[in-house]
Amino acid sequence: MRRIIKNTKIYTMSEIGILENTDILIEENKIVDIGTITEEADEIIDASGKLVFPGFIDAHSHLGMWEDSMGFEGADGNEETDPVTPHLRAIDGINPCDRCFSEAISHGITATATGPGSANVLGGQFAAIKTYGKRIDNMIIKSPVAMKIAFGENPKTVYKEKHKAPTTRMATAAILRETLFKALEYMSKKEKAGKDGKEAPDYDIRYESLIPVLKGEIPLKAHAHRADDIYTAIRIAREFNLKLTLDHVTEGHLMIEELKKEKYPCIVGPNLTDRSKIELKNLSFKNPGILSKNGIMVALMTDHPVVPLQYLILCAALSVKEGMDEYEALKAITINPAVILGINDRVGSIEKGKDADIVIMNGHPFDTFSTTEMVIVDGEIAYEASKQ
Structure with missing residues (x-):
């Protein structure tokens, strides 16, 4: 299963820091690429305007x-x-x-x-x-x-x-x-x-x-x-x-x-x-x-x-x-x-080779009005707010 999270702001929590308008490629249970990704995938997750964090x-x-x-x-x-x-x-x-x-x-x-x-x-x-x-x-x-x-x-x-x-x-x-x-x-x-x-x-x-x-x-x-x-x-x-x-x-x-x-x-x-x-x-x-x-x-x-x-x-x-x-x-x-x-x-961070544990939010997590929209664990969608 290949998933791409598209067009998002990523708090990598690595030395890379925060990336704007960036994509994440997930293959099976791992993060395999971060950047501008043009490859095909089984699922495209449009995260425009969202914030992405490691789990x-x-x-x-x-x-x-x-x-x-x-x-x-x-x-x-x-x-x-x-x-x-x-x-x-x-x-x-x-x-x-x-x-x-x-x-x-x-x-x-x-x-x-x-x-x-x-x-x-x-x-x-x-x-x-x-x-x-x-x-x-x-x-x-x-x-x-x-x-x-x-x-x-x-x-x-x-x-x-x-x-x-x-x-x-x-x-x-x-x-x-x-x-x-x-x-x-x-x-x-x-x-x-x-x-x-x-x-x-x-x-x-x-x-x-x-x-x-x-x-x-x-x-x-x-x-x-x-x-x-x-x-x-x-x-x-x-x-x-x-x-x-x-x-x-x-x-x-x-x-x-x-x-x-x-x-x-x-x-x-x-x-x-x-x-x-x-x-x-x-x-x-x-x-x-x-x-x-x-x-x-x-x-x-x-x-x-x-x-x-x-x-x-x-x-x-x-x-x-x-x-x-x-x-x-x-x-x-x-x-x-x-x-x-x-x-x-x-x-602990969003980096190539690490487990695909990713959180997509509609605002900063320290804003109590922000919502967790999607949670991915080991490359699998574990939670999706729209389906609750």
């Missing part, structure tokens, strides 16, 4: 893991029986038939990183997925894409009620350190056994799941709102020489000089919510703009279902209203999350 990306959500309009039966994001569950995989808990997927698509959100919640010190493996499809196995961009860890009051609260560790920040850090050390020891024994012909250690699914983290293949994805928790996440990542993303970073604007030195990417949010707990007392839409203006790579999140995924763009618009550069806010929901998640070879 928007939410860098941190729990889409499909807490199902819409359901209670316990659809809550599969937190295994609150053990603070150490790195072996849990998001893809085993996602229901892609949840209606929130179609709501995301209708607003141009074509990809997200989704995974376990923050009840446990080590919660499990996040996955980067497309939001369009019926079978999760066919929607995966990368799995695992990160290992969820959590600091602060969430694990403290969960395990205080169970009268077991961690009930302090010290215990949270100690449990994480101990688990990482044992996983490192397990990996070392396994590697030595392979080289020397010795007997390998007994299989341990928890430590196996941490090997990609220890090898630097995926980052720790650290739930940390407060400054002290952010510093603890950085401290432990340094101790084990691990990749790290700082997620939530609610007090980032209060520690900006230190974060400038550290240069870890920050996934900020959810800001479109109330201050429901103590750690959120410094919540502000000014935060992402301050971080971005100080040279820190910023992506935005909804933390769905805390904020419904379709309001990711609104979160970006409100960040602009509170001081974030408009183009940087667009980057924070396109190319930046793709880079942070390590999936920018496929998504």
Whole structure:
């Protein structure tokens, strides 16, 4: 199937920038050309007067893991029986038939990183997925894409009620350190056994799941709102020489000089919510703009279902209203999350060879009166406003 999007303004979100009166050639599931295209196609989409963007990306959500309009039966994001569950995989808990997927698509959100919640010190493996499809196995961009860890009051609260560790920040850090050390020891024994012909250690699914983290293949994805928790996440990542993303970073604007030195990417949010707990007392839409203006790579999140995924763009618009550069806010929901998640070879910008995930709008997405007219995912029309 060959499709051409004709005569449109393209926000490529690449180094090319914004292109006027330009065409996009899609063949099967990939973008194969951008420019003035005279070739024939199976379908011509006239996008004159429209704006075209790469599919928007939410860098941190729990889409499909807490199902819409359901209670316990659809809550599969937190295994609150053990603070150490790195072996849990998001893809085993996602229901892609949840209606929130179609709501995301209708607003141009074509990809997200989704995974376990923050009840446990080590919660499990996040996955980067497309939001369009019926079978999760066919929607995966990368799995695992990160290992969820959590600091602060969430694990403290969960395990205080169970009268077991961690009930302090010290215990949270100690449990994480101990688990990482044992996983490192397990990996070392396994590697030595392979080289020397010795007997390998007994299989341990928890430590196996941490090997990609220890090898630097995926980052720790650290739930940390407060400054002290952010510093603890950085401290432990340094101790084990691990990749790290700082997620939530609610007090980032209060520690900006230190974060400038550290240069870890920050996934900020959810800001479109109330201050429901103590750690959120410094919540502000000014935060992402301050971080971005100080040279820190910023992506935005909804933390769905805390904020419904379709309001990711609104979160970006409100960040602009509170001081974030408009183009940087667009980057924070396109190319930046793709880079942070390590999936920018496929998504995040409109470039030759990338997945044909494209959003056509009748106005700028930060104008709340703009409408999503068409969404294409993997070259297939996933949403068309005129047919709704």
